[in-house]
Amino acid sequence: MIVVMQHGATRENAERVAQLIREMGLKDHIIEGTHRFVIAAIGDDRFLDKGAIENVEGVERIVPILAPYKVASKEVQAEPSLVPLGGRRGGVVGGPKVAVIAGPCSVESREQILEVASAVSEAGAVALRGGAFKPRTSPYQFQGLGEKGLEYLAEARERTGLAIVTEVMSIEQVDVVARYADVFQIGTRNMHNFNLLCACGEAGKPVLLKRGWSATLEEFLLAAEYIIHAGNKQVILCERGIRTFETYVRNTLALGVIPAIKRESHLPIVVDPSQGTGHAYMVPAMCRAAIAAGADGLIIEVHPDPQHALTDGAQSITPQVLHQTIAEVEKIAAAVGRSL
Numbered sequence: 001m002i003v004v005m006q007h008g009a010t011r012e013n014a015e016r017v018a019q020l021i022r023e024m025g026l027k028d029h030i031i032e033g034t035h036r037f038v039i040a041a042i043g044d045d046r047f048l049d050k051g052a053i054e055n056v057e058g059v060e061r062i063v064p065i066l067a068p069y070k071v072a073s074k075e076v077q078a079e080p081s082l083v084p085l086g087g088r089r090g091g092v093v094g095g096p097k098v099a100v101i102a103g104p105c106s107v108e109s110r111e112q113i114l115e116v117a118s119a120v121s122e123a124g125a126v127a128l129r130g131g132a133f134k135p136r137t138s139p140y141q142f143q144g145l146g147e148k149g150l151e152y153l154a155e156a157r158e159r160t161g162l163a164i165v166t167e168v169m170s171i172e173q174v175d176v177v178a179r180y181a182d183v184f185q186i187g188t189r190n191m192h193n194f195n196l197l198c199a200c201g202e203a204g205k206p207v208l209l210k211r212g213w214s215a216t217l218e219e220f221l222l223a224a225e226y227i228i229h230a231g232n233k234q235v236i237l238c239e240r241g242i243r244t245f246e247t248y249v250r251n252t253l254a255l256g257v258i259p260a261i262k263r264e265s266h267l268p269i270v271v272d273p274s275q276g277t278g279h280a281y282m283v284p285a286m287c288r289a290a291i292a293a294g295a296d297g298l299i300i301e302v303h304p305d306p307q308h309a310l311t312d313g314a315q316s317i318t319p320q321v322l323h324q325t326i327a328e329v330e331k332i333a334a335a336v337g338r339s340l
């Protein structure tokens with residue numbers, strides 16, 4: 001970190017900063033410029049309270065050099081992390097193959113999930129998504145089937161070999177979800193639920209972590225850091241769109257985060273074009289764009305009868321559209337040196 005002093009700050013002020021830096025266990029180096037003092041703090045300062053230094057008289061600003069995340073960063077691991085999804089399909093996120101996770105927004109009934117599972121399996125998906133516990137904006141909307149839904153998902157895995165990705169909304173649900181699922185999904189509303197992040201980190205299953213809809217890239221990686229710090233390196237990041245002023249989409253799918261994450265982190269990243277746009281007609285194009293931009297996979301909402309879906313019908317594509325989309329994505333993947 002670099003501490004820039006105000007114009008007119010005294011050497012005593014700079015010395016005070018240097019002393020604080022030493023008290024924090026780092027080395028200091030005062031540079032007297034022609035107009036102002038600048039103090040360099042040498043060492044790993046990312047866990048220090050920089051605010052304490054900002055409070056010293058004469059400090060203008062603090063410029064961090066290291067990113068605040070560590071175990072999620074490329075500094076500790078240069079090569080990409082591979083996260084196996086489970087199930088019998090052998091799907092892995094982060095390797096040369098692009099992983100497709102597909103299924104309904106919610107598990108609605110045994111028949112519905114078994115039908116979608118066989119359809120997405122045939123289309124080429126390696127994992128089945130579907131919420132048994134649903135984080136709904138209104139308490140009057142369908143809240144999910146709970147444990148019954150998890151049982152149906154497990155039956156779908158038995159039949160198809162697809163890995164199961166499903167949301168866990170609270171610490172109390174971690175055990176029951178772990179009994180049935182292969183991958184925990186942590187939703188956008190829970191990205192800042194640090195206790196839940198830790199509980200999922202301790203549970204030892206892969207975690208698909210959705211980006212909070214108003215989270216910065218730094219906050220997103222720090223949320224991943226919580227899970228890894230709790231003992232679980234198997235984290236899959238998921239860009240699912242952020243809230244902006246725009247109204248023609250439900251969320252603005254920030255695909256620029258993909259190259260940024262690739263530069264900063266060894267963690268794989270998948271894209272959810274369904275929550276990311278809110279409209280089924282946009283989903284195929286965003287799938288292609290995500291893979292072209294370097295995403296490691298897709299998580300797509302698919303429903304055999306979107307018009308009667310209990311949740312997120314507007315953004316759900318049919319199995320036929322999924323088929324077509326996967327065929328197109330395969331070509332894009334090949335163009336960027338990957339396969340499905």
Ligand code: PEP
Pocket residue numbers: 105131135186187188189210240272275
């Ligand atoms: C979902 O995947 O259906 C969902 C609720 O996702 P998000 O947390 O991104 O809104």
Ligand code: MN
Pocket residue numbers: 105106275301311312
């Ligand atoms: Mn949904």
